[in-house]
Amino acid sequence: MIELVDVTKVYPNDVVALKNVNLKIDRGEFVFVVGPSGAGKSTLVRLLYREEVATRGQVIVHGKNVARLRRSSIPLLRRTIGVIFQDFKLLPDRNALDNVAFALEVTEASRREIRRRVPAVLDLVGLKDRARAFPHELSGGEQQRLAIARAIINGPSILVADEPTGNLDPDTSWGIMNLLQTLNRNGATVIMATHAKAIVNAMKKRVVAMDHGRIIRDQVQGVYAHEVN
Amino acid sequence: MIELVDVTKVYPNDVVALKNVNLKIDRGEFVFVVGPSGAGKSTLVRLLYREEVATRGQVIVHGKNVARLRRSSIPLLRRTIGVIFQDFKLLPDRNALDNVAFALEVTEASRREIRRRVPAVLDLVGLKDRARAFPHELSGGEQQRLAIARAIINGPSILVADEPTGNLDPDTSWGIMNLLQTLNRNGATVIMATHAKAIVNAMKKRVVAMDHGRIIRDQVQGVYAHEVN
Amino acid sequence: MKSTSLVFGVKQTARSLRQNALMSLASVLTVALSLLVAGLFGLITANLGHIARLAEQQVEVTVFVHDTLPVEAVRTVESQLKALPGVTQVTFVSKDEALARLKAVFANDKDLLAEVEQQNPLYRSFEVRTARPEQIKPTAEAAGKMTGVVKVNYKQEVIEKLFRVTRAIRVSGLAIMVALALAMVMIISNTIRITVFARRREIAIMKLVGATDGFIRWPFVCEGVFLGVVGAGFTSLALWSSYSWAWSGVQRGMPFIPLLPKQPLLLDLTVLILGAGALIGAIGSALSLRRFLRV
Amino acid sequence: MKSTSLVFGVKQTARSLRQNALMSLASVLTVALSLLVAGLFGLITANLGHIARLAEQQVEVTVFVHDTLPVEAVRTVESQLKALPGVTQVTFVSKDEALARLKAVFANDKDLLAEVEQQNPLYRSFEVRTARPEQIKPTAEAAGKMTGVVKVNYKQEVIEKLFRVTRAIRVSGLAIMVALALAMVMIISNTIRITVFARRREIAIMKLVGATDGFIRWPFVCEGVFLGVVGAGFTSLALWSSYSWAWSGVQRGMPFIPLLPKQPLLLDLTVLILGAGALIGAIGSALSLRRFLRV
Numbered sequence A, B: 001m002i003e004l005v006d007v008t009k010v011y012p013n014d015v016v017a018l019k020n021v022n023l024k025i026d027r028g029e030f031v032f033v034v035g036p037s038g039a040g041k042s043t044l045v046r047l048l049y050r051e052e053v054a055t056r057g058q059v060i061v062h063g064k065n066v067a068r069l070r071r072s073s074i075p076l077l078r079r080t081i082g083v084i085f086q087d088f089k090l091l092p093d094r095n096a097l098d099n100v101a102f103a104l105e106v107t108e109a110s111r112r113e114i115r116r117r118v119p120a121v122l123d124l125v126g127l128k129d130r131a132r133a134f135p136h137e138l139s140g141g142e143q144q145r146l147a148i149a150r151a152i153i154n155g156p157s158i159l160v161a162d163e164p165t166g167n168l169d170p171d172t173s174w175g176i177m178n179l180l181q182t183l184n185r186n187g188a189t190v191i192m193a194t195h196a197k198a199i200v201n202a203m204k205k206r207v208v209a210m211d212h213g214r215i216i217r218d219q220v221q222g223v224y225a226h227e228v229n
Numbered sequence C, D: 001m002k003s004t005s006l007v008f009g010v011k012q013t014a015r016s017l018r019q020n021a022l023m024s025l026a027s028v029l030t031v032a033l034s035l036l037v038a039g040l041f042g043l044i045t046a047n048l049g050h051i052a053r054l055a056e057q058q059v060e061v062t063v064f065v066h067d068t069l070p071v072e073a074v075r076t077v078e079s080q081l082k083a084l085p086g087v088t089q090v091t092f093v094s095k096d097e098a099l100a101r102l103k104a105v106f107a108n109d110k111d112l113l114a115e116v117e118q119q120n121p122l123y124r125s126f127e128v129r130t131a132r133p134e135q136i137k138p139t140a141e142a143a144g145k146m147t148g149v150v151k152v153n154y155k156q157e158v159i160e161k162l163f164r165v166t167r168a169i170r171v172s173g174l175a176i177m178v179a180l181a182l183a184m185v186m187i188i189s190n191t192i193r194i195t196v197f198a199r200r201r202e203i204a205i206m207k208l209v210g211a212t213d214g215f216i217r218w219p220f221v222c223e224g225v226f227l228g229v230v231g232a233g234f235t236s237l238a239l240w241s242s243y244s245w246a247w248s249g250v251q252r253g254m255p256f257i258p259l260l261p262k263q264p265l266l267l268d269l270t271v272l273i274l275g276a277g278a279l280i281g282a283i284g285s286a287l288s289l290r291r292f293l294r295v
């Protein structure tokens, strides 16, 4: 389903964010990507939905090399991948409802469909009461949950979550984790970059650990880190 | 030093974010503000540097009611308070160095001073190598550390940190916490809104717990939550 | 494009206009002012051209015929003149009429007039007008060769001056109009470019969420057209009323200045301006978007 | 303001211009084009006014004196005329000269001329010019009452037409100029408003970090002045070369049209335009900032 073959990513300012990364993720897996700040986790996931293009190597998603996609096919790729961005990327001039609806509207879903599904998803992340609020009127955690709602509204086959619990209290975090797990059980492949040690350790899922742009550990039923102390 | 007297904050869209909050923080204290997402933590700290003004009640900082400050005095208040914003609020068209330098420039510090202190602070948060990078070229954690650097560059007497470790791995988080503690020992009052349970529990500092706009617990040497399980 | 995205486009346009009210207002104003300037000078140029054309048409050749020429021969001269290429009008001026005109010109010079009146020395003549000013000279030359024609008058120098001036007015008027129109198109598209630039982050987000270029472009183009048309609407109103005002002012105060009638001039101009507004808005938006769609 | 913030202001201006290169370019272009349009019509208005003034000065009163009046009495009339208020020029026209002029006018009308030439019926006259056109009528009346004066001519109707036209040109020229200048000021300040609007979040951040209003305003004002002056610079260049070009074109092709000499006209206009550019830039920035400084 997802395969990275010898991928290197060098940003324009000569920062090497990924060095010869090889990774294979099967359909329906749940993978944590962990590592210190700046290790290259976000860069890795950005390659999947082609926000960035690999400098060398191949990124294969749904059996296709994303670098080779025609310009008009990129939106189609992105619609199959729900992304929870680390910085949320909410549209500032739309309220919560419209921010979520937008992800459905781009797929040309029917209006009935939109009216049915959007409130349901907002309810799922606990934002039913704040549906009319604009992003700047939401608390940090509420914004994060809104970003989550938008990512899952389409029923994506791949869910990319970049630090989805950074602004959430433990209870809400666990709520979100349960949600991701449910989606995963229903067939979605979940790739989650995170620093939430407690969560990683408790979930016992595959863990890919990165440092300085390399994968330094890839462990089934792994933990956040091999503690020295 | 800081006192909130019966403070209520109602946002324009009728959201009651704070209800009759009373809080007193002495000079040199280290206070965690905890609570679920949307509890009112960010709203509480925003009142201190007058990003928001209380709807009812008084907010007293440095012995003065901030709501009554003359327009020209507000910048002076803000310069004594270093703020790590939950959403970083970095200037997108300045590189890391200039983002930090800016906070010094507004105080009309000398250029020598600026040249001396900015790189030192960037080093402190581990961003020496990324000094020339623009915010959008930084990883989430790097942006957060940049926000921290900017907040502390002035040697503020009050340090407000809103979720300063949300995007940081545990190791880096502890590095930052040590930094905050050092600043606190040197006399700064630190107020930190956070969800980082492990940190709160380990630090054994005063904990103010909020929920639905009220302070529900105020505990010296407190913990993140009274666990039921 | 399915109906959802159409509805979405309209909704999105409305939202964007509302959310960016300040920016929208500024843009509409800029569009309106730019078109107003261009339209105003369009009106002025059109009228100067009209006046120049009329002035040129006033120019005539006077063909004097011999006093001894019998009436039939005069008729022949008339029909010969009418047969010349480009001749549009041939008017006969009798001896009496010529005298009457002289009197009018020299109204103050009683002494001179008295003298002339005793024995009218003036010839019968034809005043000949041509379709185009260049035809004056050949017409005069042809008339000069006709039998019975004493002499042919046309104010060569005045005509040439007039031609040069009217040509200069036409050319420079048109040049200024074109330059102005270009300048205004650039100003409007600059304005649109800046507003699009201000929203480049939003555009990037939309693309990352899976929107196609067309899906994003559509509301922007709608918005551009809307801004353009609203601006143009204001412009048309302003032009309509200011031209009407100027027109009646001139009619009353300076009836000798021949202005173009209000219709169809204003109607044409309005259509032109509305079209220009819509087009610049649409194309400006679409072009400005391009570089921000590469996400 | 300490030197740090001055240096900072300049650095910040440079950075902002670089970072927002596209927006800056668009703004400069808009400023340049707007000023160009205003400047162009300034030049045109100035020249039309100049031509109108010259045309008015051409208007004269002709004062005919009796053939029997002795030369000394004619001299007296001359000095009386010169003493009238507003009279700027008094030219004597002898009988011979008058005849010569008549010949020039009626060059083609040999028969008439021959007759007149036998006994010159024309009076000696004075052509009197006045400083201002309103003084024509009183001058004519005063001259009529002088001894030895047969009659006084001035083309009342033509004069009044001329006055009305020149007044209309002046008034409408000025009105268009003022409207244009206003429109252009609005366009420029709109542009600045949009660019400031696009950076409202940055401005809010600056304030939250402890910047004073003045500290934030200063670089924006610098930027506004810079944009204004650069735009005005382009405009001046364009005006300078286009007027020079038009001027020599007219000198060569239509020397009878009296254009204003290039200097000091262009120099004045350049100073005016640079000043206007800088002022609009500065004030526009400062005003546009206001509402975003309330953080």
Ligand SMILES: Nc1ncnc2c1ncn2[C@@H]1O[C@H](COP(=O)(O)OP(=O)(O)OP(=O)(O)O)[C@@H](O)[C@H]1O
Binding pocket: A011, A012, A013, A015, A016, A017, A035, A036, A037, A038, A039, A040, A041, A042, A043, A044, A086, B130, B133, B136, B137, B138, B139, B140, B141, B142, B167, B169
């Ligand atoms: N657009 C960019 N241009 C230049 N350098 C970049 C860009 N994005 C990221 N980098 C750099 O690449 C490296 C990896 O960044 P990345 O965002 O992948 O880290 P990360 O593992 O997600 O870190 P974090 O946990 O802090 O979010 C960092 O050093 C970062 O500064």
Ligand SMILES: Nc1ncnc2c1ncn2[C@@H]1O[C@H](COP(=O)(O)OP(=O)(O)OP(=O)(O)O)[C@@H](O)[C@H]1O
Binding pocket: A130, A133, A136, A137, A138, A139, A140, A141, A142, A167, B011, B012, B013, B015, B016, B017, B035, B036, B037, B038, B039, B040, B041, B042, B043, B044, B086
């Ligand atoms: N500018 C605003 N306008 C309207 N409502 C707002 C605004 N800012 C916050 N709110 C609302 O006020 C409540 C408290 O928000 P606040 O940001 O203080 O929460 P928080 O405790 O910081 O939450 P988090 O942990 O998620 O950051 C929330 O319900 C939020 O939606």
Ligand SMILES: [Mg+2]
Binding pocket: A041, A042, A043, A086, A162, B139, B140, B141
């Ligand atoms: Mg990251």
Ligand SMILES: [Mg+2]
Binding pocket: A139, A140, A141, B041, B042, B043, B086, B162
């Ligand atoms: Mg918060």
